[in-house]
Amino acid sequence: MSENVQTAMFEILKSIQADLSAFRVETSARFEKVENRFVGLEGLVRKQRRDTAGLLVMAKATAGQFAEELAAVEERVRVLEARVR
Template sequence: MSENVQTAMFEILKKIQGDVAAFRGAADKRFEQVDSRLERVETLVRKQRRDGAAMLVMMRSAAGDFESGLQP
């Protein structure tokens, strides 16, 4: 009887180990997807910052042209 219990316990532990390994694999895949999306968002934010800075430079330049044109 004790041999059957040990065999059953060994099988249960193997199944638990397999389930944990499968969960880790799924979690790793999900984290890779999240990291990929965050990288894309960070790239987009950097691009928007550069575009915003360029827009400010162009606006200041245009305002400077108008100010210099108004003075005699």
Template sequence: MSENVQTAMFEILKRIQAELSSFRAEVNAGFEASEKRFDEIGDLVRKQRRDTAGLLVMAKATTGQFAEDLAAVEERVRVLEARGL
């Protein structure tokens, strides 16, 4: 009877060990997938920052050009008003 108990105990321990091994593999795979996804998100965030910086430069250039054009129109209006037209 004692031999049957020991055999059963070893079989149970083998199953537990196999399940733990399987669980570790699943957890590791999950962590790897999460890390890959975080890397992809990091790349996307860097791309968005770069794109936003580019848009900011374009917006500043457009605003500067608009301010120059408006100043030119105001100067022309001032000259015309000074003439009395």
């Protein structure tokens, strides 16, 4: 009976070892996929940061141009109002 218990125990341990080995392989593959996705996301975030910075520069330039044109119109209106008075 003792020999049967030891044989069963070794079989159980071999099964556990095989399961752990399979789990390690599966986990490594999943981590590899996750890391690859993070690399892709990092690239995407960098691209979006550059795009956002470019849009910010264009928006500031447009706002500055608008402010200059508005100041010119206000100056013309001030000159016209000064003539009327």
